Amino acid sequence: MDIGLFNYWLAIVIIMIGFYGVIARRNLLKQAIALGLFQTGVFLFYVTMGVYRSPDGVPGIAPVWTDAAKTGPFDNPLPHVLMLTAIVVSVSTLAVAVAIIVNIQRKYGTIEEDEILEADRLSGDR
Amino acid sequence: MHVELPEAIRAHLPVLVVILPLFGGLLSLFLGLLGSIMRGSGGLLAWLWSCLITGLTLICSASLLFDVHAGGPEVYRIGSWPEEYGIGYNVDALNAFVIFVVAMIGFLATVYAKDSVASEISKDRHHLFYAVWLLAICGLIGITVTGDTFNIYVLLEISSLTVYTLVALGGDRDRRALTASLKYLILGSIGATFILLGIGYLLMLTGTLNMADMHAQLVRMREAGELENNRTLFVSFAFLMVGLSLKMALFPLHLWLPRAYTYAPSAVSALVAATATKVGVYMTFRFVFTIYGGVYDSTLDLYLLALCACAGIVLSSLSAIRQTNVKKVLAYSSVGQIAYMVLGFSLANDAGVTASVIHIFNHALIKGGMFMAVGAVVLRVGGNRIEDFKGIGRKMPLTMAAFTVGGCGLIGVPMTAGFISKWYLVEAAMQRGYWFVAFIVLLGGLLALIYVWRLIEIIWFAQPDEPNKQIAEAPLTMLIPMWILIGASVVFGVDATWTAESAHAAAQLLLHGGP
Secondary structure, three states: OOOOOHHHHHHHHHHHHHHHHHHHOOEHHHHHHHHHHHHHHHHHHHHHHOOOEOOOOOEEOOOOOOOHHHHOOEOOHHHHHHHHHHHHHHHHHHHHHHHHHHHHHHHHOOOEHHHHHHHHHHHOOO | OOOOOOHHHHOOHHHHHHHHHHHHHHHHHHHHHHHHHOOOOHHHHHHHHHHHHHHHHHHHHHHHHHHHHHHOOEEEEHHHOOOOOOOEEEEOHHHHHHHHHHHHHHHHHHHHHHHHHHHHOOHHHHHHHHHHHHHHHHHHHHHHHEOEHHHHHHHHHHHHHHHHHHHHHHHHOOOHHHHHHHHHHHHHHHHHHHHHHHHHHHHHHHOOOEHHHHHHHHHHHHHOOOOOOOHHHHHHHHHHHHHHHHHHOOHHHOOOHHHHHHHOOHHHHHHHHHHHHHHHHHHHHHHHHHHOOOOOOOHHHHHHHHHHHHHHHHHHHHHHHHOOEHHHHHHHHHHHHHHHHHHHHHOOOHHHHHHHHHHHHHHHHHHHHHHHHHHHHHHHHOOOEHHHHOOHHHHOHHHHHHHHHHHHHHHOOOOOHHHHHHHHHHHHHHHHOOHHHHHHHHHHHHHHHHHHHHHHHHHHHOOOOOOOOOOOOOOHHHHHHHHHHHHHHHHHHHOOHHHHHHHHHHHHHHHHOOO
16 A cells, blocks of 8 residues: 555654644643654654655565565665664653653742743742 | 874774773762762762773873874774674764863863762762763763764764753752753754754665765765755755754754753863863764765855854853853853854865864863863852852962963963964954954954953952951862863963864865865
8 A cells, every 4th residue: 555655744743743842831741741752753754764665666575585475575674773772762861851850840849831930030040 | 192002902992982981881880889888988989980981081082083193084893894784983083183172071070070079969979970971971972983873863862861960960059950951951852853853864865874975875866966956955954954053052042051051060061061062063064064065055054054153152242241140151151152163164164164173172171171160169159150259369369360261262362272263263254255254253252351351350359248258279179170271271372283283184174075
């Protein structure tokens, strides 16, 4: 089945939803979640990039095991492998972000950006 | 600078400068455990260990720099895989120089960190601090040494995640460090993700991740006429430029920087201000010149960068004048100084790129030294507001003398390193006939004079609020690294032969692909 550029459009939509969330949400945890979504869109973009079809839609054949009936369709594994690393990076980023947010909650008693700014303003710029 | 190491080690230098801090950082955690068994000396043990590791890294990077100057570029294939398949570390005149700068600052900042960390971070976390610290240095050097674009992304995230953590550790002293760190994390991750997208488009186009191979493929495609109005190439360049500008805090995208530098622990400010954004500038060199050079017509983009840089120099200096917190003055001044580097390479001629590379080195010396001086005041006085600096020159003359000499470097007074950078920059602008740019550079110096003089006046001439309060001079572990950096900035301001030659070789390599 040929789905054309559908996946790329989807990747861009996910990226933009995440990006919007990071900018528009005032709750720090929601910003962190949106950041995760933003990065997930990029994963989809990379994974889609690895799909290999000839111009008339025939799937690729593995370069070593050339018996297509046994091996099934072949896609470029490199972008997929890259994304394994990127997923680890994304999870670590989220972990650091959540750890910082937990500490903010402890010190400020809130994770709403407006309330934090207000608290900083009241305590004066030292 | 001649360091003689055994041949068996010299062959592996490109990878050693990354592996030493990487494993050193991990082992530092076990040292902390050991220290807690020996009742609470984990911090000291971890500090000694970090000094050893960064010292060895510095020796390796000095030897690497010497080897590259003597024997030309080196390629190190990890696991002996050909570069098209595996990860290759490429060292040439440009990044050997930057690696040396990062390793040197890394070592000096580690020596400096002892007392500053002891007073600013709670005791049970010292060994964790040094573990993250070493990993940050590993990431920064790794970005500089690698010749693989995806590897750049991974190492960029290693350095960024560790720096976010280091900034957040300032939360022990001031809770605003936490919000500053989170803001840095969010903007930094957006930047890194844009870089990842840009690399993705390049991978789509060329089918390779190795920089040299990428460039070769792009040249081949251009000769075959496949790159006419190629939108993939254009989009990749756009994503990379936005991502890199965020990472190096180019003017309109600098919002994370002032707060992160201000509320971070003093030692972290010194390390990060002197290295992190410089490595961002280095990455931009690599992408703009090594990969897109001669393939993509970036005239318009460089013009845009130059415009941002000019605006950055003027507006961030104006912001620096208005600040009431000394660290924030220095942070805004950093935004302006980064704009000088961007301005240099966006002129894209020999003198401009030379100015850019030389300013990476000079500004690392000056800003590293100045943040160290402020850290010493934080240690002795307990704050970094302007009021805390009243008359401090009489109590801590050596520290404040270093601060003053560094300030002269920021202005660009002759006989300091800052003057050399500006000289090349103005020369580059003149060669291009951009009188406006030359004017902006001189105006930037004038504005720097205002914000530096404002501090110097308070430090040396104002009456302290409590004249009889005893304030001791900074300890030697702080004074020595500080004066090495500031002293070097004067030495290389008087005789710039070595830095100018290194920077010129790097510029030749970037613009013409060889010396």
